[in-house]
Amino acid sequence: MTAQEAFLGSSVPHAAQRAADIIDVLVPRGAGPHPPDERARLIAVLRAYGETGPIEVSAADLTELRRAAADLREVFAASDVAVAAALINGLLAGRAHPPRLTTHGGESGWHLHVDGSDDAPWAEWFLTSSGLALAVLLAERQAPPAGLCASPSCGKPFVNVGRGAARRYCSTACGTRERVARHRVSSHRTIETAGP
Numbered sequence: 001m002t003a004q005e006a007f008l009g010s011s012v013p014h015a016a017q018r019a020a021d022i023i024d025v026l027v028p029r030g031a032g033p034h035p036p037d038e039r040a041r042l043i044a045v046l047r048a049y050g051e052t053g054p055i056e057v058s059a060a061d062l063t064e065l066r067r068a069a070a071d072l073r074e075v076f077a078a079s080d081v082a083v084a085a086a087l088i089n090g091l092l093a094g095r096a097h098p099p100r101l102t103t104h105g106g107e108s109g110w111h112l113h114v115d116g117s118d119d120a121p122w123a124e125w126f127l128t129s130s131g132l133a134l135a136v137l138l139a140e141r142q143a144p145p146a147g148l149c150a151s152p153s154c155g156k157p158f159v160n161v162g163r164g165a166a167r168r169y170c171s172t173a174c175g176t177r178e179r180v181a182r183h184r185v186s187s188h189r190t191i192e193t194a195g196p
């Protein structure tokens with residue numbers, strides 16, 4: 001992947017998947033406590049998505065990032081495309097700046113940002129870049145851009161890509177586990193019905 005391809009335009013799914021991975025770090029599934037290694041896990045995700053510079057995330061940054069992640073998660077939880085669109089519009093209306101092109105001083109190819117500047121706080125960058133990516137995906141698919149795994153024991157955020165029907169599960173593993181569980185319940189019922 002060249003530097004140009006690594007940014008918005010050709011890699012909207014990449015930016016949306018990065019949002020899913022960051023949400024999964026900052027919004028504990030099942031409303032549990034924030035894990036003690038939350039900041040380290042966040043930095044690992046940012047590194048995995050190509051952030052090469054120094055990453056300093058203050059306590060205030062982390063608080064704001066958690067809030068942005070919770071707001072973005074609402075888009076993932078949206079029941080249909082119109083609800084998702086309205087939520088994205090609301091997020092961008094409140095936080096996004098006019099689209100601007102940047103190379104980060106020549107460190108990357110030209111790509112689109114809707115945060116205020118290259119020095120914008122982490123949360124502003126995260127919310128606006130994720131909102132923009134989800135907006136582009138929604139318009140491309142004419143369907144919800146993302147979802148939350150329907151497995152009650154999972155709930156992991158995932159991104160819908162391609163033209164296919166919206167997924168219900170984050171992975172084949174979750175889909176298979178739930179199918180097996182449903183099968184067990186229905187065969188159990190059959191046995192009960194057939195019993196004396």
Ligand SMILES: [Zn+2]
Nearest residue numbers: 149154170174
């Ligand atoms: Zn899952």
